[in-house]
Amino acid sequence: MRPLDPYRSVKAALGALVIVSVTITTLLVFVAIHTDTELRIVTIFSIIATMLITQFVAHGLTSPLDEMKTVARAMANGDYSRRVRAERRDELGDLAATFNHMAADLEAVDRHRKELVANVSHELRTPIAGLRGVLENVVDGVSKADPETMRTALRQTERLGRLVETLLDLSRLDNGVVPLRARRFEVWPYLSGVLREANMAAAAVGQNGRGARGRTDVHLHLDVSPPELAAYADAERLHQVVANLVDNAVKHSPPHGRVTLRARRGAGAGSLELEVLDEGPGIPESERHRIFERFNRGCVSTPHGPGSDGGTGLGLAIARWAVDLHGGxxxxxxxxxxxxxxxxxxxxxxxxG
Incomplete structure (x- = not known):
C-alpha cells in the first residue's frame, strides 16, 4: 500500500501533512525549551523533519501519476493490456479507475479493429475467389459462358455487393451521418409491404437457383393489433430492421416453417413493439449477448436450406444500430x-414535439 492509499481525499492528505509538520515543530520547540537546546538546532531539525514528511507525502501523490504516464506510453506504442493500480479512495483513485476504463475501451476498440479487418478480408476473399474461378474457367475454355455459368458469377457478384452495401450502412451509422427522418405511418400496410417485398425477392432468387436466400417454403405471417395501429419512426431505417430480422428468421427456419412478424402498441405516444418469431433451433442463452455483434453468425453455422452461405453476420448488427438510432x-x-x-x-x- 502506498502512503496515501487510506485517505479519501487529497485535501485530507495535505491537511494531515500540515498537522504532522506543525506537531513535530511544536514538540521540538518544547524539547528546546526544557533542554536549553539552541533555537537554530531546533529549526534545522524541524526543516529536516518537514522535508522528510513532505517527500513521503509527495511520493504518495506522484506515484500514481508516474504509473499512469508509464502505462500511457505503453498504450501509445500499441500495448493496451497495461493497467494502473486503483486502490486509493481519493480523487487520484477515481482518476486511476477512469484511466483503466479508458484503457479497456481502447483495448476493445483495437481488438475490434483487428477482427474487423480480418473478417472483412475473409468475407471479401470468398466471393472474389469464386468469381475469379468462374471467369478463369470461361477464359481458359474449361466452361462456356452459358446462362448457368453466368448465374454462378452473378451470385458471387451479388454476394459481394451485399457485403459492400452492409459495410457502407454500418460506416454511415457509426459516423452518425445517417439522419433520422421520423414520421407517423400506419403499421399494417407498412409491414405488409415489407413482407411482400421479402416474398418477391425470395421468389425471384429461388427461380434463379441462388441458394437458401431464395427459400419460398417458409410462410411469412403478419400479426398487427389493433389493425389501425400507427407508429412514429423513420420508415427507411425501420425497413432495414424488419427486413434483416425476417431474412435472418427465414434462413434459420425449418422446411415449411413459419415466421411471424408481430406488432403491438408501445407505452408512449407513437411507440411500437415488434417481435419476429421463427420455429428454428433458437439461440442458446450463452450466445444471446453476442448475436448483435458484427460478423457474429452464432453457434448455428448451417441454416436450413441447400447452398446456404450463412450470411455475412452483419444483418443483426445493422438492425441494432438502426434501433439505437431511434433510441429504442x-x-x-x-x-x-x-x-x-x-x-x-x-x-x-x-x-x-
Missing part, C-alpha cells in the same frame, strides 16, 4: 420454441 432497444426474448427477437421503439419524444 432490441434483444432476444424468451420463447418456448425457436427464436423471438423483440424491438421497442419509443415513438414521438417531447423533444420531437
Amino acid at each position: 432497444s432490441i434483444g432476444v426474448a424468451e420463447s418456448a420454441r425457436g427464436c423471438r427477437i423483440r424491438v421497442t421503439l419509443p415513438g414521438r419524444t417531447q423533444d420531437q
Whole structure:
C-alpha cells in the first residue's frame, strides 16, 4: 500500500501533512525549551523533519501519476493490456479507475479493429475467389459462358455487393451521418409491404437457383393489433430492421416453417413493439449477448436450406444500430420454441414535439 492509499481525499492528505509538520515543530520547540537546546538546532531539525514528511507525502501523490504516464506510453506504442493500480479512495483513485476504463475501451476498440479487418478480408476473399474461378474457367475454355455459368458469377457478384452495401450502412451509422427522418405511418400496410417485398425477392432468387436466400417454403405471417395501429419512426431505417430480422428468421427456419412478424402498441405516444418469431433451433442463452455483434453468425453455422452461405453476420448488427438510432432497444426474448427477437421503439419524444 502506498502512503496515501487510506485517505479519501487529497485535501485530507495535505491537511494531515500540515498537522504532522506543525506537531513535530511544536514538540521540538518544547524539547528546546526544557533542554536549553539552541533555537537554530531546533529549526534545522524541524526543516529536516518537514522535508522528510513532505517527500513521503509527495511520493504518495506522484506515484500514481508516474504509473499512469508509464502505462500511457505503453498504450501509445500499441500495448493496451497495461493497467494502473486503483486502490486509493481519493480523487487520484477515481482518476486511476477512469484511466483503466479508458484503457479497456481502447483495448476493445483495437481488438475490434483487428477482427474487423480480418473478417472483412475473409468475407471479401470468398466471393472474389469464386468469381475469379468462374471467369478463369470461361477464359481458359474449361466452361462456356452459358446462362448457368453466368448465374454462378452473378451470385458471387451479388454476394459481394451485399457485403459492400452492409459495410457502407454500418460506416454511415457509426459516423452518425445517417439522419433520422421520423414520421407517423400506419403499421399494417407498412409491414405488409415489407413482407411482400421479402416474398418477391425470395421468389425471384429461388427461380434463379441462388441458394437458401431464395427459400419460398417458409410462410411469412403478419400479426398487427389493433389493425389501425400507427407508429412514429423513420420508415427507411425501420425497413432495414424488419427486413434483416425476417431474412435472418427465414434462413434459420425449418422446411415449411413459419415466421411471424408481430406488432403491438408501445407505452408512449407513437411507440411500437415488434417481435419476429421463427420455429428454428433458437439461440442458446450463452450466445444471446453476442448475436448483435458484427460478423457474429452464432453457434448455428448451417441454416436450413441447400447452398446456404450463412450470411455475412452483419444483418443483426445493422438492425441494432438502426434501433439505437431511434433510441429504442432490441434483444432476444424468451420463447418456448425457436427464436423471438423483440424491438421497442419509443415513438414521438417531447423533444420531437
